Every structure is written in C-alpha cells, then in structure tokens.
Amino acid sequence: MAYTQDHEAADSKYMQTTSEGYGDTTGLSRDEKDMIRMGKVQETKRTFGLLPLLGFTTIMLNSWESVFPFFLTGFLNGGGPTLIYGYIFCFFGSIAMCASISELASMYPTSGGQYHWVALLAPAKWSKFLSWLTGWVSVLGWQAGCASGSFLGGTIIQGLLVLNDPSYNYQRWHGTLILYAVVLVTVFVNTIAIRILPALEGVILILHVLGFLAILIPLVHLAPISPTEFVFKTWSNGSGYADGLSWFVGLTTSSVLFIGFDGACHMAEEVKNASINVPRSMFFTIFLNGALGFSMMIVILYCIGDVDNALSTPTGYAFIEIFRNATQSNAGATAMTSILIAMIIFATFGFLASASRQLWAFARDKGLPFSNVFAMVDSRFAIPLYSIGLTAVISCLLGLINIGSSVAFNAIISLVAAGFFSTYIITISLMIRKRLSGEPIEYGPWNMGKWGMAVNVYAVAYSIIVTVFSFFPPATPVTAVSMNWSCAVYGGVIIFGLVFWLVSGRKQWQGPLMDRRFAEQAPTNKRSSLRAKSEARRAKPVPLPLSQPISKSKPDDSLFSASKKDKQKIKHSSFVSRIEKTASGSKKRRRPNKKLVANLESLADALPDLHDEDAQGEVVIGQAKIQTKSLKSRPGAMKKKEKLEKMERDRFNANLVQMASSAGGDRWAALKSHVQNNVERKPEFATK
Numbered sequence: 001m002a003y004t005q006d007h008e009a010a011d012s013k014y015m016q017t018t019s020e021g022y023g024d025t026t027g028l029s030r031d032e033k034d035m036i037r038m039g040k041v042q043e044t045k046r047t048f049g050l051l052p053l054l055g056f057t058t059i060m061l062n063s064w065e066s067v068f069p070f071f072l073t074g075f076l077n078g079g080g081p082t083l084i085y086g087y088i089f090c091f092f093g094s095i096a097m098c099a100s101i102s103e104l105a106s107m108y109p110t111s112g113g114q115y116h117w118v119a120l121l122a123p124a125k126w127s128k129f130l131s132w133l134t135g136w137v138s139v140l141g142w143q144a145g146c147a148s149g150s151f152l153g154g155t156i157i158q159g160l161l162v163l164n165d166p167s168y169n170y171q172r173w174h175g176t177l178i179l180y181a182v183v184l185v186t187v188f189v190n191t192i193a194i195r196i197l198p199a200l201e202g203v204i205l206i207l208h209v210l211g212f213l214a215i216l217i218p219l220v221h222l223a224p225i226s227p228t229e230f231v232f233k234t235w236s237n238g239s240g241y242a243d244g245l246s247w248f249v250g251l252t253t254s255s256v257l258f259i260g261f262d263g264a265c266h267m268a269e270e271v272k273n274a275s276i277n278v279p280r281s282m283f284f285t286i287f288l289n290g291a292l293g294f295s296m297m298i299v300i301l302y303c304i305g306d307v308d309n310a311l312s313t314p315t316g317y318a319f320i321e322i323f324r325n326a327t328q329s330n331a332g333a334t335a336m337t338s339i340l341i342a343m344i345i346f347a348t349f350g351f352l353a354s355a356s357r358q359l360w361a362f363a364r365d366k367g368l369p370f371s372n373v374f375a376m377v378d379s380r381f382a383i384p385l386y387s388i389g390l391t392a393v394i395s396c397l398l399g400l401i402n403i404g405s406s407v408a409f410n411a412i413i414s415l416v417a418a419g420f421f422s423t424y425i426i427t428i429s430l431m432i433r434k435r436l437s438g439e440p441i442e443y444g445p446w447n448m449g450k451w452g453m454a455v456n457v458y459a460v461a462y463s464i465i466v467t468v469f470s471f472f473p474p475a476t477p478v479t480a481v482s483m484n485w486s487c488a489v490y491g492g493v494i495i496f497g498l499v500f501w502l503v504s505g506r507k508q509w510q511g512p513l514m515d516r517r518f519a520e521q522a523p524t525n526k527r528s529s530l531r532a533k534s535e536a537r538r539a540k541p542v543p544l545p546l547s548q549p550i551s552k553s554k555p556d557d558s559l560f561s562a563s564k565k566d567k568q569k570i571k572h573s574s575f576v577s578r579i580e581k582t583a584s585g586s587k588k589r590r591r592p593n594k595k596l597v598a599n600l601e602s603l604a605d606a607l608p609d610l611h612d613e614d615a616q617g618e619v620v621i622g623q624a625k626i627q628t629k630s631l632k633s634r635p636g637a638m639k640k641k642e643k644l645e646k647m648e649r650d651r652f653n654a655n656l657v658q659m660a661s662s663a664g665g666d667r668w669a670a671l672k673s674h675v676q677n678n679v680e681r682k683p684e685f686a687t688k
Contacts, residue, residue: 031274034109038116038512040269045382048271050280052198053264055205057285060260060350062149063293064212065343068319069152070253070413071300072311073474077250078243079236080301086247087254087297091290093462094258098286099448100428100459102279105265106444109274111361112512113265114138114423119511121430129501132509134426135362136497140490141419142355145260146391147398148412149348150186154179155402156341159315160334163324170314172403179399186348187392190356194381197349204346211339212292216299218336223303223326231301240476248469255466256413257293259420261285263354266361279446356391360384366508369500401485414486417470421463428463432456 028036035042048056074083104117115135122130155175161168189197237246264281268274304310304318305325313321319340323333363374378385401411434441435453448455473484497505 029273030276031109031272034275035269038108038110040110042269044270044377046270046272046274047198048267048277049198050277051205052201053267053271053277053281054284055201055203055208056198056267056350056353057261057264057281058288059201059204059208059343059347060263060354061258061285061289062208062260062343062347063257063289064296065340065347066257067293067296067300068340069156069317070256071297072253072318074250074253075236076475077237077239077241077246079234080231081233081235082247082250083253083297083301084232086251087257087294090251090254090258090462090466091286091294093255093459093466094261094286094290096455096459096462097424097428098261098282099455100431100452101262101265101424102282103443103447103452104427104431105262105268105278105282106275106446107442108444109265109268109271109278110512111266111269111357112365113262113268113358113361114427115362115365115367116512117427118430121427121434128506128509128511130426130430131511132367132501132505133497134423135365135367137419137494138423139359139362139368140493141416141423142266142351142358143391143394144398144412144415144419146348146351146355147395148416149344149351150179150182150395151399151402151412153182153341153345153348154399156317156320156337156344159317159320160337160341162315163320164330164334170316176399176402179402180396182345182348183392183395183399185345186352187388189349190352190388191381191383191385194383197353201350204343204349207346208343209292211343212296214339215336216296218332219299219303219323219326222328223322224305226302226304231298239474241472248465249472249474251466252414252417252470252472255421255470256417258286258289259416260351260354262420263350266354266358270357275444276446352388352391352395356384356387359391360387363387365512366510367505369504371508411484411486411489414470414484415489418467418486418490421467421470424463425460425467428456428460432460 031046032042071083074086078086105113108117108120110116112135115131115138118134119127119131155178157178158170158175162170189200193200235243237243239246239249241249261282264271264278264285268278271277300319300322303326304322309325310318310321315321320333320337323336324330327333327336359368360375360377362368363371365371368374374384374387374390376386377383398412432453435456471484471487471490473482475482478484501509
C-alpha cells in the first residue's frame with residue numbers, strides 16, 4: 001500500500017489509541033473510531049455526504065432507465081404478469097436484502113464489504129476460505145456490473161445509427177469499439193475529474209428525476225395505449241419454457257433493476273458518518289428507484305404498441321421502436337433515447353468507482369494475484385489508480401463477448417446477478433447462523449432488532465431463486481449463438497480462483513488485515529534483541545481475529561486527551577522528558593584513537609609560516625594556494641596602524657623620561673612611584 005507523508009501526518013492521532021486497547025477515543029469522530037476498531041488506516045478522503053451518496057447509489061441502480069433495455073426477457077417469459085408481479089416480488093426481496101446488508105454495513109463500514117463481514121461472522125475453521133471466496137465472487141459481480149453499463153452505452157448508440165442511417169452496415173464489433181469509448185470517458189471522470197465527482201452526482205440525481213418526466217410524459221401522451229387486461233392479466237409465453245418455469249426465468253429482468261444498492265458499502269471509507277449515512281442512502285435508493293421503476297414498467301406495457309414490430313426492430317432494442325412509434329419521428333425517438341444513453345453512462349461512473357474500490361480493498365488484504373500493485377493508492381488524487389485501470393481493462397475484455405454472441409448482453413447481466421447474489425447468500429446465511437447460535441453480536445447504530453431473523457431468511461430464499469435462474473438462456477431452443485454463456489464465464493472464474501487459492505492464495509490470504517501500525521505487541525518477559533526488534537518492525541500486517549469482532553479493552557483516560565491544549569501539553573512534556581533522560585544518562589567514555597592524537601608541534605607544522613605569504617595575500621601550502629585578506633587590502637588601514645604605533649611609542653618614551661627624572665637615576669624606584677601614583681588600588685589594600 002502506498003503510504004505517503006500526508007498519510008503519516010493524518011494517522012498520527014490514530015496511532016496514539018493503540019498503546020493500550022483502543023485508548024480514549026472521546027475526541028475522535030465516529031468514522032475514526034470505526035477505522036480504529038477495524039484496524040484500518042484512513043488513506044482516502046471522505047468527500048461524500050448523504051445527498052451526494054444518495055445520488056451516487058440512485059444513479060447506479062438506474063432502475064427506471066434500465067427498464068427499457070431489460071424488459072424484453074421478462075416480456076418473453078410471461079408478458080405483463082411476469083413484469084408486474086415479478087417486479088413486486090423482487091422489490092420486497094431487495095428490501096429484505098437491503099435491510100440485511102445495511103445492518104452489517106452499520107456494524108463494519110469498510111470498503112471490503114461482504115468478504116470482510118464473512119471473515120467476522122464465519123466459524124474460525126471456515127472463515128479464511130469463505131471470506132476469500134466471497135471477495136473473489138464479489139469482484140466478479142462488480143466487474144461484470146461495470147461492464148454492463150459500458151455495453152449498454154455503446155450498443156444503444158449503435159442502435160441510433162441504424163435508426164437514422166438506413167445505409168449503415170451493422171456490425172457487432174462496431175458496438176464493442178463504441179463501448180471502449182464509453183470506458184475511456186468513465187475512466188477520465190474517475191481519475192482526472194475525481195474531485196468534482198461528488199458534486200456531479202448531486203447534479204445527476206436531479207437529471208435522473210427530470211429525465212423520468214421527459215420520457216414518461218411524451219410516451220403517455222403520444223403512444224397508442226394497450227388495454228388494461230393486456231398489462232395485468234394476459235399471459236404471453238414466447239420463450240419455449242413451461243409456464244411456471246418461464247415466470248422464474250423472467251424474474252431476471254426485475255431482479256437486476258435493484259442490483260448495485262450496496263455500492264455505498266464499498267464507498268464507506270470515503271463517506272462522512274458512514275455507519276449511519278451508508279444504510280440511509282441504500283434504503284432511500286431502493287424506495288426512490290423502486291417507485292420510479294415500477295411506474296415506468298407499467299408505462300412501457302401500456303405504450304408498447306405493435307409487439308411484433310417492437311420485437312423485430314433492426315436497431316436491436318425494442319424500446320427504440322416504441323419511442324419511434326409513439327412520436328412518429330426518428331428525431332423524437334433519438335432525443336428520448338439520448339436521455340437514456342446519458343443516464344446509463346452517468347451510472348457507469350458510479351459503477352466504476354465502486355467496483356474499483358471493492359477490488360482495491362480485496363487487494364489490500366492480499367486476496368488477488370499481484371495484490372501489492374492493485375493495493376496502491378495514488379498520493380496525488382488519493383484514489384486506487386491501478387485498481388481503476390484493471391476495472392477498465394476487464395470491462396473492455398467482457399465487451400468482446402458481444403462480437404461472438406447475439407445475446408451477449410443477457411450473458412453479462414446473468415453474470416452480474418450471479419456474482420452479486422452469491423455474496424449475499426453467503427453473508428446473510430452466516431448472519432442467520434450467528435443469530436441461531438446465540439453468539440453475541442455487536443450491532444451498529446442501525447439494526448433490525450427482533451425482526452432480523454425473519455428478514456434474513458426471506459433475503460436468502462430470494463437470493464437463491466434469482467441466482468439459480470439467472471443462468472438460464474432467455475428462450476429456447478438454444479444454439480451456440482443464443483446460449484447464455486454466463487454459466488461458463490462464472491464457472492471459469494471460480495475454477496481459476498480455486499487454482500490460485502491452492503497455489504498461493506491460501507498462503508498470502510489471512511482474512512481482512514489489521515494495518516501493521518495498529519498491531520499491538522504481545523507482552524513478554526524475555527528481553528528482545530536488536531535484531532528481533534528490527535524484524536518485528538518489518539513484520540507483515542497482523543490479521544484480525546476471523547471468528548469474532550475485535551474485543552474492546554477499557555479505555556484509559558490518560559492516553560488521549562480531547563482538548564487541543566492538553567494535547568500540546570502532553571507533546572511538550574514528552575519532549576522535555578526525553579531531554580532530561582538524555583542529560584541524566586551516564587555518558588560512555590570513549591577510548592581515544594592513537595591515530596587522532598595531536599600535539600602542539602604537529603599542529604604548528606600543519607599551519608603555514610608567515611614567510612609563505614606573498615604580496616598578493618596568498619598562503620602557499622604545498623602546491624595549493626589559499627587566498628587571505630590582510631590590512632594591505634583595506635584603503636587607509638596601514639596609515640592608521642602606523643599612526644597608532646607612533647603614538648604609543650611617544651607615550652612610552654615620555655613615561656620613561658618622567659620616571660628617570662623623578663627617581664634620580666633609580667629606575668626601580670621610579671617604576672614603583674609611577675605605579676603608586678597612576679594605578680588604581682582597591683580600598684581593602686589602601687591601609688597596607
């Protein structure tokens with residue numbers, strides 16, 4: 001992990017809380033306490049409040065926008081009854097999942113999400129493997145989800161080309177190239193323009209609601225209206241499956257509309273007051289998108305018009321033909337479709353951000369190949385730059401499926417559903433086990449109380465149903481081109497992950513890691529050597545206990561003070577004590593080196609003689625010359641010196657003449673008399 005000086009300065013107050021338990025955390029915010037409790041250092045910036053986060057997750061779900069490209073599978077597998085009643089079933093299932101995930105997110109608001117929770121909920125025997133498997137599958141789901149938005153953005157633009165240019169030669173690889181352009185725009189927003197992303201999400205939330213009205217009103221006003229019986233009662237099974245099985249296969253349409261609400265969990269380390277705002281944003285997202293999506297589902301069934309024309313459109317998307325049929329204009333259909341394209345690309349911004357954060361968190365805990373690279377955080381933008389790059393590359397690779405399969409979009413969507421719901425099943429099942437076993441659960445600010453067990457059971461049952469039927473092809477008979485290859489991709493990723501686990505993953509993965517700066521040293525009676533202490537400082541991060549949360553010790557009020565003045569006093573006292581300790585310590589006597597012993601004669605030999613100085617003020621030592629400054633270099637200095645010397649000589653001669661004349665030739669008597677008359681004497685010697 002990249003650890004810069006800025007991070008070191010920001011982490012200094014966290015480090016003070018680990019000297020004994022958690023220390024006194026009364027001066028810390030809830031987010032700081034959560035990070036300390038989970039053993040993580042704050043490396044990213046918390047820039048998301050509740051409203052930007054709500055815009056972030058709402059746009060990620062994109063429920064009413066996604067109704068248009070997704071509704072076809074459900075319509076072929078039962079028509080209106082599958083879409084309407086299947087949507088209601090999936091809405092309540094998503095509410096149960098959201099409540100279950102929100103409870104865990106409030107307990108442990110970390111970017112790791114599901115795999116971190118599994119590590120804390122699973123039995124110690126299985127915790128290590130299950131937490132890694134959950135993280136691996138979660139990475140698959142998020143990467144596929146990010147690719148789905150790019151896929152839609154690119155291929156719908158290609159559909160508009162077919163609508164407006166009859167001479168355009170449709171090729172599937174053209175859509176893949178446009179997909180790559182969408183990926184580049186998304187990467188730009190998540191890197192160079194990352195500072196404006198929170199504000200941008202708030203603006204997009206407003207456009208999300210306005211765009212809903214901009215499409216709803218023209219459709220209802222201009223399109224031919226189907227009878228109510230067609231919308232709510234007419235069963236239309238064109239998939240080839242049996243009626244009951246067809247209804248379950250059609251659930252994929254409605255279930256996918258609610259995927260992505262847990263993106264807020266993976267942004268938790270960039271959210272202010274995450275343990276409260278993350279659950280709130282997920283619930284608000286489900287209710288807001290659920291209402292808008294259900295309204296648009298009913299509208300599209302009423303306004304579908306000629307079903308055969310919609311299903312056989314050359315654009316590849318039935319809703320483009322529905323828009324054209326409603327407005328009777330290619331321009332009107334293009335304008336309405338452009339609104340959808342813009343909102344889908346906006347949703348990809350959030351998907352890329354969440355997918356890269358989830359991948360970064362998993363790499364930070366050594367769960368991926370080359371984890372040291374993908375766990376780096378760019379010090380300039382405070383973002384996981386390499387994880388963002390890998391997410392973009394995976395989106396481009398998944399886009400290649402479009403070249404070989406006509407139902408590539410269904411394969412990607414099935415992969416999204418399987419990846420997400422698999423992690424939900426593992427995580428919530430372990431929460432049910434913990435409730436049944438009677439083990440203590442450390443709830444966060446948001447919890448379900450006595451309703452938790454019933455909600456968890458319903459969420460798991462719903463997740464299992466959706467996961468199983470997500471691998472089914474949308475219709476039969478099945479050919480190599482119309483096959484839903486998501487089962488092969490899902491199985492291939494799992495097999496590759498298991499091989500990685502057996503080779504090196506089980507050695508480097510220890511579960512969610514506590515940062516080494518938070519690791520507490522175990523007490524010992526044996527005195528450690530300097531080498532042992534040095535190795536301890538370079539030790540790897542210490543894993544958190546996998547079977548249960550970290551136990552809190554009783555806080556000590558002397559470890560961390562709340563006021564700024566007290567902190568300054570403690571810092572000053574520590575500085576003074578170090579100085580006193582250094583001054584009072586016994587100084588070691590150093591044995592002199594015989595080679596360094598010098599006497600006056602050797603020093604005199606090293607100094608230049610006066611006769612070595614030439615007229616230019618240079619001292620010659622061997623072959624070197626040293627420039628010196630003398631009185632000769634100062635104008636008037638020599639004359640002043642000669643004048644002072646002459647005055648001193650005249651005064652001395654006058655004193656000698658005076659002494660000689662007063663003493664009658666006795667020089668010693670004259671000197672004694674001169675001293676007594678001219679030199680000041682101390683009072684205590686005056687009587688002597």
